[in-house]
Amino acid sequence: MIAVHPNLHEVEQASSLQRRLYRTLRETMRAMAGRISGVANWEAKKMLARHIWLDAEHAEAVRSRVLELRFPRVDVDLEVDAALIRVLEKLPSTLSDEEFLGGVYQVIKPAVLAAVERYLKQSDPLDDAPSHRVLAIVATELRDELATFDVGWANRPASGRKAAQPWCEWLGEAIGHAGGIFGRDSAAPLLESAGFSDRPRYEIAPSPARDPRWLPAVTQVPPRPPRTPQEQQVWVAIDHVNELWACELPAAFIWHYPGMPWSLYRDTARWAYDEMRHAMMGERRLLAYGFEVGIDVPMVPDHWVGICVRRGMEAMLLAVHGLEQGGPKWKAALKEELWRMGDPYSAQDCDYDWADEAGHIRYGQDWLKAIFPGAPKSELIRRTQEEVALWKEWIAGTHRSGEHGYDAFLPRIEAKCAQMPGLANPEYFRPLGSSAATASYEAADSA
Numbered sequence: 001m002i003a004v005h006p007n008l009h010e011v012e013q014a015s016s017l018q019r020r021l022y023r024t025l026r027e028t029m030r031a032m033a034g035r036i037s038g039v040a041n042w043e044a045k046k047m048l049a050r051h052i053w054l055d056a057e058h059a060e061a062v063r064s065r066v067l068e069l070r071f072p073r074v075d076v077d078l079e080v081d082a083a084l085i086r087v088l089e090k091l092p093s094t095l096s097d098e099e100f101l102g103g104v105y106q107v108i109k110p111a112v113l114a115a116v117e118r119y120l121k122q123s124d125p126l127d128d129a130p131s132h133r134v135l136a137i138v139a140t141e142l143r144d145e146l147a148t149f150d151v152g153w154a155n156r157p158a159s160g161r162k163a164a165q166p167w168c169e170w171l172g173e174a175i176g177h178a179g180g181i182f183g184r185d186s187a188a189p190l191l192e193s194a195g196f197s198d199r200p201r202y203e204i205a206p207s208p209a210r211d212p213r214w215l216p217a218v219t220q221v222p223p224r225p226p227r228t229p230q231e232q233q234v235w236v237a238i239d240h241v242n243e244l245w246a247c248e249l250p251a252a253f254i255w256h257y258p259g260m261p262w263s264l265y266r267d268t269a270r271w272a273y274d275e276m277r278h279a280m281m282g283e284r285r286l287l288a289y290g291f292e293v294g295i296d297v298p299m300v301p302d303h304w305v306g307i308c309v310r311r312g313m314e315a316m317l318l319a320v321h322g323l324e325q326g327g328p329k330w331k332a333a334l335k336e337e338l339w340r341m342g343d344p345y346s347a348q349d350c351d352y353d354w355a356d357e358a359g360h361i362r363y364g365q366d367w368l369k370a371i372f373p374g375a376p377k378s379e380l381i382r383r384t385q386e387e388v389a390l391w392k393e394w395i396a397g398t399h400r401s402g403e404h405g406y407d408a409f410l411p412r413i414e415a416k417c418a419q420m421p422g423l424a425n426p427e428y429f430r431p432l433g434s435s436a437a438t439a440s441y442e443a444a445d446s447a
């Protein structure tokens with residue numbers, strides 16, 4: 001029986017309520033991570049990437065608090081919250097982006113916020129002070145998340161929002177049927193409802209969705225190296241903004257591989273958000289130069305098309321890990337070159353991007369260990385090199401054959417670059433082959 005007296009919570013109640021909260025945060029985050037590649041809208045993708053990271057941090061903080069309490073079996077006894085988890089597993093099994101976003105942001109997150117607020121109200125701020133600190137942060141950031149969602153939701157088509165209502169209603173009822181978030185699990189089977197409870201488990205599509213406003217292309221890597229300092233600035237920004245593919249990939253791992261250690265999911269949520277930050281760095285520079293993302297420059301998931309569609313998710317892990325290993329050297333050289341040329345903004349973007357990469361290489365190694373346990377290191381190195389080589393061949397092949405899809409973009413990019421202001425020290429721009437930054441432009445796209 002859950003205590004209803006104000007400020008009275010036994011330790012065991014505190015522990016089990018927060019454990020259930022941790023599981024809700026974790027499983028909702030995993031559903032969002034899996035579904036991000038299937039969401040088409042660019043603004044929604046950016047929102048989800050940030051919220052995946054925030055939610056993982058919330059889950060981590062609540063989990064740590066549970067481990068301090070007397071009943072610290074946080075990662076076992078999944079049966080205790082089985083009915084709740086059965087509902088949360090359905091979150092990405094949606095027929096539209098509106099259903100998905102409505103389910104997460106109009107049903108689950110408000111219920112989580114209500115549970116947190118009720119916990120804060122009903123527990124003792126002195127006895128349970130560490131929980132209060134953690135949950136106050138969770139509540140504040142959740143309110144921010146919901147405010148961000150409201151802005152984007154208002155811009156979505158009314159027909160889509162209306163069509164999502166039955167799904168959201170079922171989800172709300174199913175959560176209640178499972179015992180709610182602030183309460184005990186009912187252990188009941190999933191609330192049956194034709195067309196909702198029988199939907200199959202969500203699977204990651206081999207190629208992510210892209211915003212319907214964006215023009216089609218095949219590769220984001222330009223078919224030739226930059227020829228002017230301004231083109232160098234734009235080429236770097238195109239590479240950055242297209243790191244969207246590298247956000248969607250680790251996020252997809254979080255959903256695609258269930259039952260992994262929590263620390264791996266938490267790190268990977270950060271990895272996915274870092275890559276979205278890198279993409280947003282590129283978008284910010286392009287907007288400053290007067291370019292429209294997806295219209296003046298391509299926004300395409302060429303790594304997914306070139307690797308995942310043909311060779312699957314494991315090949316993607318090996319390829320991204322291989323590409324990331326070249327990242328620090330490439331971005332460090334670019335930082336120096338851009339700084340000397342007189343572009344401190346792009347230089348700073350590369351500097352912070354480079355700072356993130358050490359973490360990404362470690363996360364990639366952790367995933368390799370998790371997906372290929374017992375595989376000899378030499379075998380993993382060989383397969384990584386093989387996947388990177390196949391990817392480079394694919395890109396080079398599209399450039400050779402002219403099937404890169406850049407024909408519509410390149411003349412526009414060249415015209416806009418010609419209008420960009422000059423840099424203070426253009427003599428520091430190094431044409432192809434004469435600096436570490438541009439020596440292998442064609443293959444030196446990064447993650």
Ligand SMILES: [Fe+2]
Nearest residue numbers: 243275278447
């Ligand atoms: Fe990156």
Ligand SMILES: [Fe+2]
Nearest residue numbers: 324357360447
């Ligand atoms: Fe990275």
